[in-house]
Amino acid sequence: MKIIGISGSPKTDGNNDTLIGKMLGIAEERGFETETVLISGSEIGPCTACGVCGKGEKCPIDDDMQPVYDKLAQADGIIVSSPVYFGTMTAQLKALCDRSVLLRRQGFQLNNKVGAAMAIGGSRNGGQEKTVQSIHEWMHIHGMIVVGDGGHFGGILKKPAAEDEEGIKTAEDTVNKLCDVLQMMK
Template identity: 65%
Template sequence: MKILGISGSPKSGGNTENMIEEALKIAQGRGFETDHVYISKNEIKPCTACGSCYEKDECVIKDGMTDVYDKLVEADAIIAASPVYFGSPTAQIKALFDRSVVHRRHNFRLANKIGAAMAVGGSRNGGQEKTVQVIQDWMHIHGMIIVGDGGHFGGITRKASTDDEEGMKTVIDTANKVCDVLDLMKK
């Protein structure tokens, strides 16, 4: 089974990518195959609401999203993370979410996948829960099965995420919860 980690940060090597790397390291340690999408390495243009994907089973915009479509479908679970930008996820990850509509319009291809959300903000209460909620809303719209960290909404850290011991515990717990649910699905 495969877990896809998505970092919605335009900054390479930053807090959000560190959170995804930690989550995927845990998944690998538990025997899962992993893959990742780093927005910092992919230019994904915003959806133009042209409607072409209603008729065709593809988006007419050819950019970094082209490879992401297959990765989303191939994954059994998706862990999506974003830094908080003015109280919500980045425009870059929102573009990915909007462009994934082709999977909804053609047989709900992401339905019943496990989904988990993570966010990093500038302070302990820096908009992380609202950002996680937006990510989870995207997952709900696709019909995914959402898990948290076992007691709350998901992985929530403040920057610098690797120095936030309390926050990184929620990242670890979220990754383990995703793995636990996938293990249950194997039985």
């Protein structure tokens, strides 16, 4: 089974890129194949609502989203992490979410995949829950099975994330819950 980790941060090797790497490491230790999508190394433009994907055609925007469609479609589980930008996910991650409408319009390709979310804010209560909720809404629209950390919404961290022991525990619990559900679905 395959888990894809998406870091929604435009900063290379920042808190979110590092967190996704660490969480995918846990999934690998549990026997899962993993792959990443790092917004920091991608150019993904916003959806223009042209409607072409609704006709079963390829998205006409020529950018780094094309291989992301395949990665999302092939994954069994999807973990998404975003920094909190003005109370919610980054614009770059929102562009990826909006562009994923192609997968919905072309057969609900993310339906019944297991999804989990994490967010990193500047303080303990910096908008992480709202950001996780926004990611969960994207997952629900695709018909995904959404999991949290076993007691709450998902991974809720404050920066610097590597020093946030309480937050790291919620992220680890989240990835382990995602793995548990995938294993139950085998």
